[in-house]
Amino acid sequence: MNADREDTPADLWTTVDALWKWLEADQPVGGREGLLLRMLKLSEEVGEVSEAVIGATGQNPRKGVTHTWDDVEAELCDVVITALVALRTLTPRAREVFGRHLERVAVRSLGTPDA
Template sequence: MSDHPDGARADLWNTVDDLWKWLEADQPVGGREGLLLRMLKLSEEVGEVAEAVIGATGQNPRKGVTHTWDDVEAELCDVVITALVALRTLTPEAREVFGRHLARVAARSLDTSPDT
């Protein structure tokens, strides 16, 4: 992957497109139901983050420590990848949709100007 931020972004979205194409080529359920199942996959991945956090902190006394914080990082990455692929499934303009949304969130969240 390129060290240049724009190159990294292009590689990210090219990889998301490749993953989307791979999933579409071997999609056992298509149409609206397939789309909904792809969205539900995101919930499954978020659950795996929770499982890893519980395992990293040893919060289940029956199981003890079963995961590491590296496992949590990997599960968070899976959530991001799954969300980007789900967005790409919803629209071929995923890159632009995400970019616009990120810009709005950043403007809203990082704006330090006083309210007028």
């Protein structure tokens, strides 16, 4: 993907699908256990966000400042990617499932599907 342009949803889902295929091709544990492990990966990524925030704010006096806010941004992106790949692992209709859910959240929160 070209970093100079804004990604379109098609680019997003094409990449998510490619990442899912790549992970599936080299998955040491399959079946239900593999699915559950893919979901647990999301918790690991969220923990890395927490670690980066603590590091960016210097909240661990023993370690001091160990991360930047750019690190936090990157970790948040990893959470989003991991969640989308986990959703794709759960259903091949991930794009439609996510789109419908996002629209419901927008209507509930903003009062309009296009806001």
